[in-house]
Amino acid sequence: MVGRPAVPEVIWARPERAGRGPRPAFSRADIAAAAVRIADAEGLDAVSMRKVAAELGCGTMSLYNYVPRKEDLYELMFDAVSGGYEYPEPSGDWRADLVALAHQARAMMHRHTWAPRLMSPVYGFSPNALRYLEYALSCLDGVDARFGEKMELIAMVNGVVTTYVANEIATAERSRSLPWSEEQENAVRTGYLISQIATGKYPRMAAGFAEDPGPIDLDGVFDRALQRVLDSFDR
Amino acid sequence: MVGRPAVPEVIWARPERAGRGPRPAFSRADIAAAAVRIADAEGLDAVSMRKVAAELGCGTMSLYNYVPRKEDLYELMFDAVSGGYEYPEPSGDWRADLVALAHQARAMMHRHTWAPRLMSPVYGFSPNALRYLEYALSCLDGVDARFGEKMELIAMVNGVVTTYVANEIATAERSRSLPWSEEQENAVRTGYLISQIATGKYPRMAAGFAEDPGPIDLDGVFDRALQRVLDSFDR
């Protein structure tokens, strides 16, 4: 099984335990949890096969018995953190239910700031992603709309969550790979922005910042964007 | 200048040509163009300092005279492809103007499929990003809304563009790093999805795919999402 397959393979279709040979020392959940610990502590780029193996206490190449390629490790990680959602019985108010679900997803991504980078429709097949999707659909049970329309709504809600969280954490995540602090970086960048605006080449931005310079309320921005998406489906 | 700075620095604030020393052999535009060529041809992960230097025909470490860190190379790349937009005089119909701008951005990202991965508010300071923003604001000149509201609209439009393009190209980009073709990968993944749905654990998805199984019209999905965002600002 250590020989990498020459034909496509979905990791979820692989049996966790093969019939023959010694019993595996770790479960997929163990491996995902180890990788998640590293990513939470040091960022996604710090997740290497060597480090995950060390975290588990096994040789680097042993990991390849469980995970054929690093891509699959990412898939395990994303599924693992997608397993923490609560799915209360839908209330009948689909807007409130979707808002609650979106807030759960946003909170998850703030806990695991690498998750937005892994968000991809490719991973939409993982067990927990399917559960999430099915639950979101169940929130829309009473809604009179075609299936395709419901899926487009769910996709837009998910899109808002990941883009906004990605933006919210962008500078913080970036500063992980930089030799100076986030505050220093921000100060320099806004300083440059101000100098550019002062050139007069961007009059509307200049006027805008003069009129409305306050700090941004990220929670408010997110909630407004989410409500707008829901509005647009609620005619 | 080869000594990396210990203090934050925005590459755009660096003069292209220093007073002393030999005249630089390349411009920032040359370097960005070389990196863009590589990324277009082989994907973003193929963009390495060595390859860009080879493409330019100089030694690897010479690149560091122009680009203090690889992050800055990304910033140059993103700004370079953001320089290809056309900014026609706003027509007075702000919805049509923003739709046209969004379509330009979408087309750009389809030409440069690595661009969504680099999309980050951090790069919103680059010269061409500022031009883009100022133009989008100019499309909203006649609209009676506060500056903050206009910025939120523009952000949502940009968000829709990048998320949807990222989804559209996800499997194709992914297959670049995989030893088998996109079609093979897709076949296996949808096969697994079908097998999962057939378990009965996801009744709503099962019903949905039975009712509405057709292939997805990506252009239509994108346009509908975009219109919904515009609707939600158009009361």
Place this chain on the structure above:
DNA sequence: ACTGCACTACGTACGGTGTACGTAACTACG
């Protein structure tokens, strides 16, 4: 005109990465 310094150019080297390959030990099935 000359000196000095800031800059360009770039070879070498270090510590990291994903993973191909080979070998040894183990266990369930024929």
Place this chain on the structure above:
DNA sequence: CGTAGTTACGTACACCGTACGTAGTGCAGT
């Protein structure tokens, strides 16, 4: 009971970003 298929893992390769040192170049100040 053999043996095939698995687990375990050390070694090795190609590639990465980039620190550091050295050599050459041309403007600024004297």
